[in-house]
Amino acid sequence: MKALFLEAPGDKPDIRLRDVSMPHVGENDALVQIAACGLCHHDVAVMAGLLRRGVRPDIIMGHEISGVVQRVGASVQTIDEGDRVVAALTSFCGNCDRCRVGRQYRCREGKGVGHAIHGGFAQYVALPATSLVPVPDGVDLVEACVAACPVGVGIQAITDAARVQQGETVLVAGAGGGLGAHAVQVAAAQGARVIGVTTSPDKIQAIEALGDIEVILSTEDLDFSEIAMALTGDEGADVVVNTVGSAVFASCLASLSQFGRMVVMGEVTGANANFSLTEVLFRDATVVGSTGASPGNIAKALDLMSTGAVKPVIHQRMDLSNAEDAFKHVRSRQVFGRIVLIPPSD
Numbered sequence: 001m002k003a004l005f006l007e008a009p010g011d012k013p014d015i016r017l018r019d020v021s022m023p024h025v026g027e028n029d030a031l032v033q034i035a036a037c038g039l040c041h042h043d044v045a046v047m048a049g050l051l052r053r054g055v056r057p058d059i060i061m062g063h064e065i066s067g068v069v070q071r072v073g074a075s076v077q078t079i080d081e082g083d084r085v086v087a088a089l090t091s092f093c094g095n096c097d098r099c100r101v102g103r104q105y106r107c108r109e110g111k112g113v114g115h116a117i118h119g120g121f122a123q124y125v126a127l128p129a130t131s132l133v134p135v136p137d138g139v140d141l142v143e144a145c146v147a148a149c150p151v152g153v154g155i156q157a158i159t160d161a162a163r164v165q166q167g168e169t170v171l172v173a174g175a176g177g178g179l180g181a182h183a184v185q186v187a188a189a190q191g192a193r194v195i196g197v198t199t200s201p202d203k204i205q206a207i208e209a210l211g212d213i214e215v216i217l218s219t220e221d222l223d224f225s226e227i228a229m230a231l232t233g234d235e236g237a238d239v240v241v242n243t244v245g246s247a248v249f250a251s252c253l254a255s256l257s258q259f260g261r262m263v264v265m266g267e268v269t270g271a272n273a274n275f276s277l278t279e280v281l282f283r284d285a286t287v288v289g290s291t292g293a294s295p296g297n298i299a300k301a302l303d304l305m306s307t308g309a310v311k312p313v314i315h316q317r318m319d320l321s322n323a324e325d326a327f328k329h330v331r332s333r334q335v336f337g338r339i340v341l342i343p344p345s346d
């Protein structure tokens, strides 16, 4: 089969399709013929050489996988040949203390798909059958590749970590990014009033078109909290979803209401946040991090996609062989939502 390999990371990474043997299918595994695999900012950071953590050398990257089960191992009972599936972001044991409470994404034995075990930038992948979630009829299989990351990741941050309730105000920083464009929809589906913040004038209309979303246009050095306060009658947002990280941390904090919660979903620059702890203290605020998506939240993502409550935001479908161009597009920051890579059909 054909698979993509990062030969050398950098500003112009050397990424190539190579012929490799078909993956080994263990007795608890399923072989998936890949329909699509999203190109995540995380992959782009690895390709650029900015990130290495947990990524095995010579691994097939890609964790946003959808496809069709071709074959299952002898002990597999949960899934069948011909099933349409998406993959969880990690393998997991199902038995450890974390798995038992629904935190399979932080399984003590877990291995990251596309990091520690081979991922989806290929024609086929073999994964533990337990880490596959069925795709309901009516959800396009290519679009389904965003169900775990970013949609499921957004659901986990918004419903589990930030516990957004109907009628609350949710501000999403980085609303034009892959995480943000889905997070605004998830928050709206929870019955929240949603305010999106973007620094891209070109993306305002596209964000507004995702639903009943008010958009603040910010600039790199503007403190958008004043606008957030003005829009909320000086109350602030009950929840701030920070998909950007340290660069906007202080503005996010200053946008929070009394007892407000900030959920941090990403760190784009890798810098430290500069803020006054009194801002946390006197707000009685909560700051919480959230990564990953449990199988339950991936199933919820697919549900929301099947009802149309969350529309997958796919910027473009590109051939896997054009991964270098896809990398350039994402880095140009002109992309709204995900670029998804389609492997050769044979």
Ligand SMILES: [Zn+2]
Pocket: 040, 041, 042, 063, 064, 149, 150
């Ligand atoms: Zn991702």
Ligand SMILES: [Zn+2]
Pocket: 092, 093, 094, 095, 096, 097, 098, 099, 100, 104, 106, 107, 108, 109, 110
């Ligand atoms: Zn486990």
